[in-house]
Amino acid sequence: MFTHLQVHSCYSLLYGPRTPAEIAAAARASGFEALALTDINSLYGVHAFINACVREGLQPIVGAELRHGGERAVVLVKTREGFSHLTQILTGLKMRKDFNLARSLADHGRDLTILTESDRLLETLAGKGHDLYALITPFTQKTVRAARRLSLPLAAAGDVTFLSREDWAVHRVLRAVAEKSAVPALKPETLAPADALLFPVEDAGRLFSDYPEAIANVEKIASGCRFHDIFNGFIFPEYGEKGRSAALLRRRVYAGAEQRYGELSETVVERIEYELGIIEAKGFSPYFLIVADIVSRASRTCGRGSGAASIVSYSLGITNVDPIRHNLYFERFLNPERKDPPDIDIDFAWDERDEIIASVMSSYGTDYAAMVCTHIHFKARSAIRETARVFGMPDSEIAVMEKSLFRFNSSPELDASWREILRLAERVKGLPRHLGVHVGGVVLTPRPVSYYAPVERAPKGVPVIAWDKDDAERAGLVKIDLLGNRSLAVVRDALANLACNGITIDPHTWNPIDDEKTKTLLAEGRSMGVFYVESPAMRQLQKKTGRGDFEHLVIHSSIIRPAANKFIAEYVRRLKGGAYVPLHPDLEHILSETYGIMVYQEDVSKAAIALAGFSSAEADGLRKILSKKDRDLKLAEYRKKFFSQAASRSVSIGVIEKIWEMIGSFDGYSFCKPHSASYAMVSFQSAYLKAHHPAEFMAAVLSNGGGYYSALVYVSECGRMGLAIHQPDVNQSALRYTGKEGVVRVGLSAIRRLRAETMIAIVREREAGGPYADLEDFVHRVDLSQPDAGALAASGALDSISGGRSRREQLWDMALCRFPEPTRDAAPRLFTGPIIGAGRSLKRASRIDILKNEYLSLGFICGAHPMVLWEKSIASVKRKRAVDLPRLVGREATLVGWLVTRKEVLTAKGEPMEFVSFEDESDIFETVLFPRAYLAFSDELDEPRPFLIRGKVEDDNGAVSVTVRHVENLPA
Numbered sequence: 001m002f003t004h005l006q007v008h009s010c011y012s013l014l015y016g017p018r019t020p021a022e023i024a025a026a027a028r029a030s031g032f033e034a035l036a037l038t039d040i041n042s043l044y045g046v047h048a049f050i051n052a053c054v055r056e057g058l059q060p061i062v063g064a065e066l067r068h069g070g071e072r073a074v075v076l077v078k079t080r081e082g083f084s085h086l087t088q089i090l091t092g093l094k095m096r097k098d099f100n101l102a103r104s105l106a107d108h109g110r111d112l113t114i115l116t117e118s119d120r121l122l123e124t125l126a127g128k129g130h131d132l133y134a135l136i137t138p139f140t141q142k143t144v145r146a147a148r149r150l151s152l153p154l155a156a157a158g159d160v161t162f163l164s165r166e167d168w169a170v171h172r173v174l175r176a177v178a179e180k181s182a183v184p185a186l187k188p189e190t191l192a193p194a195d196a197l198l199f200p201v202e203d204a205g206r207l208f209s210d211y212p213e214a215i216a217n218v219e220k221i222a223s224g225c226r227f228h229d230i231f232n233g234f235i236f237p238e239y240g241e242k243g244r245s246a247a248l249l250r251r252r253v254y255a256g257a258e259q260r261y262g263e264l265s266e267t268v269v270e271r272i273e274y275e276l277g278i279i280e281a282k283g284f285s286p287y288f289l290i291v292a293d294i295v296s297r298a299s300r301t302c303g304r305g306s307g308a309a310s311i312v313s314y315s316l317g318i319t320n321v322d323p324i325r326h327n328l329y330f331e332r333f334l335n336p337e338r339k340d341p342p343d344i345d346i347d348f349a350w351d352e353r354d355e356i357i358a359s360v361m362s363s364y365g366t367d368y369a370a371m372v373c374t375h376i377h378f379k380a381r382s383a384i385r386e387t388a389r390v391f392g393m394p395d396s397e398i399a400v401m402e403k404s405l406f407r408f409n410s411s412p413e414l415d416a417s418w419r420e421i422l423r424l425a426e427r428v429k430g431l432p433r434h435l436g437v438h439v440g441g442v443v444l445t446p447r448p449v450s451y452y453a454p455v456e457r458a459p460k461g462v463p464v465i466a467w468d469k470d471d472a473e474r475a476g477l478v479k480i481d482l483l484g485n486r487s488l489a490v491v492r493d494a495l496a497n498l499a500c501n502g503i504t505i506d507p508h509t510w511n512p513i514d515d516e517k518t519k520t521l522l523a524e525g526r527s528m529g530v531f532y533v534e535s536p537a538m539r540q541l542q543k544k545t546g547r548g549d550f551e552h553l554v555i556h557s558s559i560i561r562p563a564a565n566k567f568i569a570e571y572v573r574r575l576k577g578g579a580y581v582p583l584h585p586d587l588e589h590i591l592s593e594t595y596g597i598m599v600y601q602e603d604v605s606k607a608a609i610a611l612a613g614f615s616s617a618e619a620d621g622l623r624k625i626l627s628k629k630d631r632d633l634k635l636a637e638y639r640k641k642f643f644s645q646a647a648s649r650s651v652s653i654g655v656i657e658k659i660w661e662m663i664g665s666f667d668g669y670s671f672c673k674p675h676s677a678s679y680a681m682v683s684f685q686s687a688y689l690k691a692h693h694p695a696e697f698m699a700a701v702l703s704n705g706g707g708y709y710s711a712l713v714y715v716s717e718c719g720r721m722g723l724a725i726h727q728p729d730v731n732q733s734a735l736r737y738t739g740k741e742g743v744v745r746v747g748l749s750a751i752r753r754l755r756a757e758t759m760i761a762i763v764r765e766r767e768a769g770g771p772y773a774d775l776e777d778f779v780h781r782v783d784l785s786q787p788d789a790g791a792l793a794a795s796g797a798l799d800s801i802s803g804g805r806s807r808r809e810q811l812w813d814m815a816l817c818r819f820p821e822p823t824r825d826a827a828p829r830l831f832t833g834p835i836i837g838a839g840r841s842l843k844r845a846s847r848i849d850i851l852k853n854e855y856l857s858l859g860f861i862c863g864a865h866p867m868v869l870w871e872k873s874i875a876s877v878k879r880k881r882a883v884d885l886p887r888l889v890g891r892e893a894t895l896v897g898w899l900v901t902r903k904e905v906l907t908a909k910g911e912p913m914e915f916v917s918f919e920d921e922s923d924i925f926e927t928v929l930f931p932r933a934y935l936a937f938s939d940e941l942d943e944p945r946p947f948l949i950r951g952k953v954e955d956d957n958g959a960v961s962v963t964v965r966h967v968e969n970l971p972a
Helices: 020-029 046-056 080-095 101-108 119-125 144-150 167-179 201-207 212-224 245-261 266-282 285-295 311-315 353-364 380-390 395-407 416-428 469-474 486-500 516-523 536-545 550-559 562-575 601-612 616-625 632-648 653-664 673-692 694-703 711-720 756-769 775-781 786-795 807-814 847-858 866-875 882-888 931-940
Strands: 034-040 059-068 071-077 112-116 131-136 154-156 301-304 345-349 369-377 432-444 455-457 463-465 479-485 724-726 738-740 743-745 892-906 912-919 924-929 946-956 959-969
Touching (some): 020 034, 020 046, 046 059, 071 119, 080 101, 112 119, 112 212, 119 131, 131 144, 131 212, 167 416, 245 266, 245 285, 245 311, 266 285, 301 673, 345 353, 353 369, 380 416, 469 479, 479 486, 516 536, 516 673, 536 550, 536 912, 536 959, 550 673, 601 632, 616 632, 632 653, 673 694, 694 711, 694 743, 775 807, 786 807, 786 847, 847 866, 882 892, 882 959, 892 924, 931 959
Parallel strands (some): 345 479, 369 463, 724 743
Antiparallel strands (some): 059 071, 071 112, 369 432, 432 479, 455 463, 892 912
């Protein structure tokens, strides 16, 4: 029977218009029993293809079409060793400048079937023991003569790219995007033939009627290429001497546990032995030792994810939350039935993360380590934008269309051109466009990575495997996530600042979760700058609940997810004493600490086991599928099983439906309790520092680029906390912000347009030669460019050494000095000749002009809010201040607010609305623009500036907000 041996899917990037699932379904419907996928120079879609074929009852044939140097060959995998050879060939093609296709096939062609229409490849490989065929297709049969001459067999293939003739139009769009060309300008050689269709079995005889042996050989090839089970156990290197990892792990765990707990209780020992038993049985001891080795390289870390439930991880210093004290569920991480590898996410300070990854790559060997990729797909906006561009639409017209479609959710009148563009864009949407680099996923292997997966080099220079995290796991590659966390750097820098101020906090005895002042700060939602608790939604939730203890913060860190909004309101009601009846007696104990509401990922698993009798593996499968993009089909199967088995255990249909609705709230992203507990620990460390050492903490927040908000908002928060903000000063400022005794000093790094090398030179020269006596001394000792001088003067950094001269006059005074001619590579010097009139008195700038220049230089004004620049307009408004809002609940109010942040969402009816945060001189305040107000005013909120806002003040369980009726710009 004929089998298609040359097929391209959408994983032939910017070429194929169809997914592996669509192709497999079409092949099954056409009566095929087997199918190959041979994407161009890639195995990106191999796992999706295998899954689709298994689902359709097809025999999958794994392969790739190699194109290089004007030649191409279809390569099909016969055995596991052959698959490894193909991954190595693809790695060479992507990574080596001297790659030669003929030589690579000659060296790595064993256990592969090679089909090619290239005479040179046939001549090079013939007689060398390879399973070699001369390829003929409906579009070319030029190799017949070479095959006869070299006594090689023929093989027929369809060169398939399309399932229908309409696919060619989509293909042309993809090729135009790839070629950066307009569709009409595409060259024919860049396109697949318009009739490169998945033709039915019966057409093969007609298409290749002159060469029946070519069809016969197809069946032989298909029967010999049956390898498709890529997973062959988990792949991870040994740690130290082979076979000694388990003993070494045991010693280190007990040593670490004694440091954590002191004398070990029976409970601790039992938990250690239980976990080690599972870890050793599954062969994961090297994993824990390697992760602990990586963690030891950093200043501060946060081990999170389900691995934070492990006492082994806690004892090794990988995680920082006691799983015994906080009742963390280890079986979500590892259990005897679970087939997945361990998965521990490690956060490092954001500015240390890249160095850590480079260190891991170096120490374990660049051939033995690679990052995981991400497959970047066309989303709705990008599909429309790219499609419109290749049809010649101007960007301005595209922007108007995007705004109409996405911002206002409307359907504008369309001409024929736009109707066709949108039709094609809908087909392009969801197709993979290019590879990205996973934010921190690293795989380590005992043999070179290319033995297990194709490797290529990302634009940032790191090696990446061709598969995303899910496909890497399907192949058995064990991923370690090494991620960046800005708040770990904040804690690190705040502690360092404290040490410089003579205050030391011992990290081994520091216990912020029991500190009452910290709990109060969190309970009141005064958490700007505090990790994971500073977003408007989290601050509002803290105010609604009034709870700042560790246990409730763990709950809040998990329940604050988009799909759970309905259950958040019910949670707050129950927390405040509202009566409720547990949905089912078997859930009462499971959900007791979360007031009968599913909050954590493991609650899904526990409920499935308790109510529907799922096994641990089945329950874990249900939990995992909820976060997958392609979950619909599999989730429907789980739903059917859950309903059926729960009903068979006498659970009423009403209860089953309510529980399934709650399970549905984990759609998309959600957290397990150990993950939330790990985050909550960093939140408590941050909050403790804010409560007890506010200047040092806020200086660290500002030094690390803030978090959720801009520098201006954090500077405003400093003012609300009673801290003084001192302007940058060449004699006082470090590179970063510093804090001490209620004062935050702005660092030189905050000055815009000041070169990094100039900042460093200012500090180094001051440390070496002492403070700068005056402007003349400063200019002689520090090499300045003209923009440097302007930036320093505008920011106020020269005020203390200028003898009272204005900031305009400071520039003139610096011109008194003559500088040598700049070198070719140097930045332009401030001046290169005498300046007539230097040092004279100049007309002083107005107060508003000085503040405006300071705002432009720093992004904020020291000692004032930028709203002062609009003081005349604001003075004409009869307004209330944000700090007064709690006393205005239920009333209409007019406010003036500076735009802080905004978040667009959709209502249950699919209408757009928006949550917007503003601040004035007194406080930050939250507003809501429901759909009508959103459509009327959202466009007005186009930049950070003051706005006049009118609306009704509302109170939701202690969280005050304004429902907006009117917004308008204030004139400057």
